[in-house]
Amino acid sequence: MIVEMSQISKSFSGNQVLKQVEFSLEKGEIHALMGENGAGKSTLMKILTGIYPRDEGVIRVKGQEVSYTHPKDAEEDGIAVIHQELNILPELSVAENLFLGNEQTIGKTGWLKTKEMNRQAEQALAELGLNVKATERAGRLSVGKQQLIEIAKALKTNADIIIMDEPTAALTDREIDTLFEVVRGLQEKGVTFVYISHRMEEIFSLCQRITVLRDGNYVATKVIAETSFDEIVKLMVGRELGGRYPDHDLTPGEVKLAVKELSRKDEFESVTFDVRAGEIFGIAGLMGAGRSEVVESIFGYRRADKGLIEIDGKKVSFKTPVDAINHRIGFVSEDRKTKGLIVDFSVRDNISLTNLAAVSSSGVMQTKKEQALYAELVKKLGVRTSGPNQTAKSLSGGNQQKVVIAKWLGINPKILILDEPTRGVDVGAKKEIYTIMNELAKQGVAIIMVSSELPEIIGMSTRVAVMFEGKLMKILDRAELSEETIMHEATGGEKHVRQ
Missing domain, CATH: 3.40.50.300 (P-loop containing nucleotide triphosphate hydrolases)
Known part of the structure; x- marks a missing residue:
């Protein structure tokens, strides 16, 4: 296992949001993490990457017990995160956002390699099907395009573990297909993914295993090929959900x-x-x-x-x-x-x-x-x-x-x-x-x-x-x-x- 999280617990202001949760990753897999809103998915990943400290439990990454105190620690260990909420700085350019914290400089002078960073930024985004000027102000772009910048930023870190929290929420079907091609290509090179999404079709198309949380508790881990949409929904909500959409009996008026x-x-x-x-x-x-x-x-x-x-x-x-x-x-x-x-x-x-x-x-x-x-x-x-x-x-x-x-x-x-x-x-x-x-x-x-x-x-x-x-x-x-x-x-x- 490339990641093992055991007996992880976490509380905020007396409200326990994770209760002895188990989670593990096999090298080179795309592993779905699912659950209703508030189930604890994002919190668990924030604990893994050092954003939140855990109250209880043990974390091992690549066989070593770790206790990250800052996301930079996790990044140096090869873990990158694409967060659900955008972290774009709207007044900076596309390239400046993409290289933020990892700027390229000329020797020890501190001078930025602006042209080179612009070139690499446009190339990285083109691989995701987005053709924009690297010098364009990020805040002028749509939410979907900003999401692709976040994805490109994580992919360019050369991480061997990438956590994707609702990465396709703002993307169209065509952009999702392009992203999936990139993810599968990286998987073939041995990169491991945690994929958090509420889109069941994506999970069954892309992932090999799935872990379900409910109300901060670990429920089950299943092999995608051996489970079904209805079983996963029942594990998530604790009940049969019925049809996905209400009966359509609307009668439009004036x-x-x-x-x-x-x-x-x-x-x-x-x-x-x-x-x-x-x-x-x-x-x-x-x-x-x-x-x-x-x-x-x-x-x-x-x-x-x-x-x-x-x-x-x-x-x-x-x-x-x-x-x-x-x-x-x-x-x-x-x-x-x-x-x-x-x-x-x-x-x-x-x-x-x-x-x-x-x-x-x-x-x-x-x-x-x-x-x-x-x-x-x-x-x-x-x-x-x-x-x-x-x-x-x-x-x-x-x-x-x-x-x-x-x-x-x-x-x-x-x-x-x-x-x-x-x-x-x-x-x-x-x-x-x-x-x-x-x-x-x-x-x-x-x-x-x-x-x-x-x-x-x-x-x-x-x-x-x-x-x-x-x-x-x-x-x-x-x-x-x-x-x-x-x-x-x-x-x-x-x-x-x-x-």
């Missing part, structure tokens, strides 16, 4: 939102569609197709250059997101860390931010109202939290996502925009979010869902708009939906007339 010839230079052009009360309108496409840019323009986060937006048949113009919120439009961003949450605020405060009128009186916050709203929404979405004062940054990624959704449910939206709503969310929580979406649609809410997961798009949508290079290629009815049909349009297809 048009709530109409977008007409919406354009923004260099991002999208002449986008036209409508969304009806009681429907889930999907938007699909590859990275860079303009999906997020369109919905951000609807919400007032970006300003379109031309085109019209109508709500209930009346023209509107949103200069800021506040204008959209005043029309009872909610928006769950694809980037919860920077656009969805104030991570240093408590869970209760984050939920209250979009609901100040409901939790205050004459401009004064009412603690009882705030607590009642928190309790209602946390229960409704099944947020795992130690209490209302727990900071958002201390929650697991999936529970952070639930808090983002909760704060928008508080405004009682009539239009709800969801950009990658289940990114980083476990299979059980996904089902809960899907059920909530379905219930909201049945109550007459018009829902727009942007998603990179084609099974999710197909399983949840009444209609799907497919975008390619900033253009809306076609709107598909539910009866037309298939992965082949969507991908045909998403990769250019024929120049269909919009329907």
Whole structure:
């Protein structure tokens, strides 16, 4: 075994999050680590890499007992990490982010080999299918492109153990295929991977073994070839989950939102569609197709250059997101860390931010109202939290996502925009979010869902708009939906007339 973790325990503020967990890695394998949000997966890996100290247990790496006190110690031992939450410095260039902490210099002068680092950065990203200028400011890139920078940064360390925590959450199918080719190539050279993901299809396609945690406890380790989707789900949640998507019995009503010839230079052009009360309108496409840019323009986060937006048949113009919120439009961003949450605020405060009128009186916050709203929404979405004062940054990624959704449910939206709503969310929580979406649609809410997961798009949508290079290629009815049909349009297809 290249890694052995035995009887690992960890508590935070009296809350035990790992209880005598067992985990091991065989050299050259791709080993999946799965469990619901809050099961302890990321915590276990942070203990392995020296981010958190363990309370109990023994760790051996390459046969030697270790006790890393800093991630740099683990890195020097050949362990690299791709974290779930992005660690991009937005004001630095692509190359500066890629070489951060490992800059190349000319001898002892301290002068940077800028041209060489730029060349290597562009080459490393090209191997992952991303062609960007090394000098471009990283903060200007989409979340998916930033994720590829993080992946390239870990891969270039020449580590022999790589931990990947939700590496594909922001990637399209094409980019995932490219990443998997790189991972399999490194595996053939003897590199070992820990692969943390909630996407079951990826696990069964890529990995050889799987370890399941539940509520901080070790449950089982299985050989992928000898198990099944249903068995793993049952091990994760402790119960049968049933169908992955709710029964689709939605009956769309009147048009709530109409977008007409919406354009923004260099991002999208002449986008036209409508969304009806009681429907889930999907938007699909590859990275860079303009999906997020369109919905951000609807919400007032970006300003379109031309085109019209109508709500209930009346023209509107949103200069800021506040204008959209005043029309009872909610928006769950694809980037919860920077656009969805104030991570240093408590869970209760984050939920209250979009609901100040409901939790205050004459401009004064009412603690009882705030607590009642928190309790209602946390229960409704099944947020795992130690209490209302727990900071958002201390929650697991999936529970952070639930808090983002909760704060928008508080405004009682009539239009709800969801950009990658289940990114980083476990299979059980996904089902809960899907059920909530379905219930909201049945109550007459018009829902727009942007998603990179084609099974999710197909399983949840009444209609799907497919975008390619900033253009809306076609709107598909539910009866037309298939992965082949969507991908045909998403990769250019024929120049269909919009329907």
